[in-house]
Amino acid sequence: MVKRIVLFSLLLFSGCRMGEREVVIVFRPKPLTLDPHAQKIASVRALLENIYEPLVVYTPSLRIGPCLAEYWETPDDTTWIFHLREDVYFHTGKPFTAYDVKATMERIRGMKGSPYIDNISPIKRMEIKDPYTVVFYLHRPCVTFLNKLATVFIIAEDSLTGTGPYRIEKMKGDTLILSAFEAYREPLEVKRIRIIFFESRPYAAKRFVEGLGDIMYRFPFSYIEEARKKGIKLVHFNPPHIFLLGFNLKRYPVNDPTVRRAVALAIDRKRLALGRGEVMDGYISPNAEGYSPEVHAISYNPSIARRLLKGRRVRFTLLITQDLKSMGEEIKEMLARAGIDVRLELPKDNKEFFHKILGGEVDAFIVLYLNETGDGGDALASLFHTREEGWGGENLFYYSNPRADSLIESVFGVMDRKERNAILLEAQNVILEDLPAIPLFSPFEYHAVRNGYELMPHNAMSLWLKTLRRRR
Structure with missing residues (x-):
């Protein structure tokens, strides 16, 4: 455990290199809160999944894949055993364990009006086998259990923090600053991201076409021709909506x-x-x-x-x-x-x-x-x-x-x-x-991208900033 904490400290304080260019993202809508269990707006989820992570995740082709859970077993139709990754940290430096999974589910159950209560409703009880193994016992068979878990972000047992590739640096007015989490288990090319929020998507698109920002999330169809004339790249994706x-x-x-x-x-x-x-x-x-x-x-x-x-x-x-x-x-x-x-x-x-x-x-x-x-x-x-x-x-x-x-x-x-x-x-x-x-x-949905940046399309409407690259 001491080695893990020392490693985390070295990574966390390596920081961003001075002078690195931040990426600016035009985004709609502005979240009412950054609490991952308090709202269920798909666009806001796409933003929050860069800060928090679920046990399992939708791949770009809409298949279920591992995330915080490395793999899982189903010995019968109502028992699901999840084996967790052992190389994950929260943004505070706390190692991720099964206790955080259990605490997350209990928090949602206890939150009045949480829109995620239905997503965890199949769970009858939970059992922690060891720090990296958690078992869910369901009320009845549920063929969509993994789909439901893919929407539930895990937070730390003792704080509202996540394990995602980016951590919150500052939120002020209509701007959110994210910085790369240096202890993340995958390399991150972009170290700092500024997100500017708008309430009107057409107005946001107008500002983007005029030159504001590097990326616009969910670029509206009505501005596509104008964007193409300006040489803006459109990343197409096709969500199940x-x-x-x-x-x-x-x-x-x-x-x-x-x-x-x-x-x-x-x-x-x-x-x-x-x-x-x-x-x-x-x-x-x-x-x-x-x-x-x-x-x-x-x-x-x-x-x-x-x-x-x-x-x-x-x-x-x-x-x-x-x-x-x-x-x-x-x-x-x-x-x-x-x-x-x-x-x-x-x-x-x-x-x-x-x-x-x-x-x-x-x-x-x-x-x-x-x-x-x-x-x-x-x-x-x-x-x-x-x-x-x-x-x-x-x-x-x-x-x-x-x-x-x-x-x-x-x-x-x-x-x-x-x-x-x-x-x-x-x-x-x-x-x-x-x-x-x-x-x-x-x-059809589109992200708009310029200034040489490339972003992986994702059919679940996700905005995977960890895939953001700049052409050399």
């Missing part, structure tokens, strides 16, 4: 299933997705676990949409964020051809956008569902299960169908992949009959 046109099923006229089907038939999703992403027929994206091309797709047919409405003039309001205004205008134009009159409502920011949705103030809205675990079962459980404890956390549609609930619940006890995928397919078809939301497309 999906744009949905959702309906508030408590509001007239979209509480009428005939109206919802007419809307779905009137939207040319292929045209809408052109250059933006891959058309979606179901609610599980192609690179998510459980995807099937055999869902009962709704084909574009505005003439059938008009016949369904039988001359009835339908009007409703569609809420859409400022950066998706052009997409909203395209949808409005398509629906007008089927005799559906849509009024676009553009809130001033994301806070107002979600306030209106959660307050039930709008008829319909376009949202991007961020599939954090990459699992189709988790997506359906979150989006379409009846809202109750542990289920339907992102069901913004007031949707409830006992048959869909039963199918969704059953999938989490099935370990056979083929059987599980068949249940997910049936559940999607049940939901598509009701159409609480129309699947539009799975978006």
Whole structure:
């Protein structure tokens, strides 16, 4: 142990070389907190995973790989044994052990309102076999247990510190400074990073194109042509996320299933997705676990949409964020051809956008569902299960169908992949009959990079700063 502490001290105080250029990253949104267990915004997670680390991690191709856990065993369906790395330190210098894993899970359980409680809910109890072996005993078999653990950052038993490649140097106003953690187990080329936060993605992109920063995380589609003209490199990645046109099923006229089907038939999703992403027929994206091309797709047919409405003039309001205004205008134009009159409502920011949705103030809205675990079962459980404890956390549609609930619940006890995928397919078809939301497309995403920097693309929307290199 003494040798480990001496080694850590030598590494920590070797510091950054004077005069090294810092990398500037333009980022949206600004985190409300840097506590890794207090919020569940995918973009913020992408930032925090450079400071904290989970037991297992998504690889760039969305496979589960080792991180703080070196390997794991499953002697039966409800027992998971994790063997931990022995070369890991927290930013304070404390060695990482199984006691930190147990303390992290207990902290989340005790946090009122932590969005990660569902992620650790399969755990019945924990046992520490030795400082580098921890055992989880589950309530029941859980095929997505590793996916859930990949979202849970481990902190020190005695402090809110992480083991990630970068440590927090300073947070002030709209700027966060990160410095390389010299005791990290992998070499880090970039030693200092300045992150500048913006609330508006279009405005952030405008500033980036004008010359601010070296990298912009999640560069918006509307600025791509302008960026290319300036010679900015675009790093493409394809996360398992999906744009949905959702309906508030408590509001007239979209509480009428005939109206919802007419809307779905009137939207040319292929045209809408052109250059933006891959058309979606179901609610599980192609690179998510459980995807099937055999869902009962709704084909574009505005003439059938008009016949369904039988001359009835339908009007409703569609809420859409400022950066998706052009997409909203395209949808409005398509629906007008089927005799559906849509009024676009553009809130001033994301806070107002979600306030209106959660307050039930709008008829319909376009949202991007961020599939954090990459699992189709988790997506359906979150989006379409009846809202109750542990289920339907992102069901913004007031949707409830006992048959869909039963199918969704059953999938989490099935370990056979083929059987599980068949249940997910049936559940999607049940939901598509009701159409609480129309699947539009799975978006292409981009990071913008310049000044000779190279960044590894990652389909989980991650921003792996440890992969950042500068061409010589």
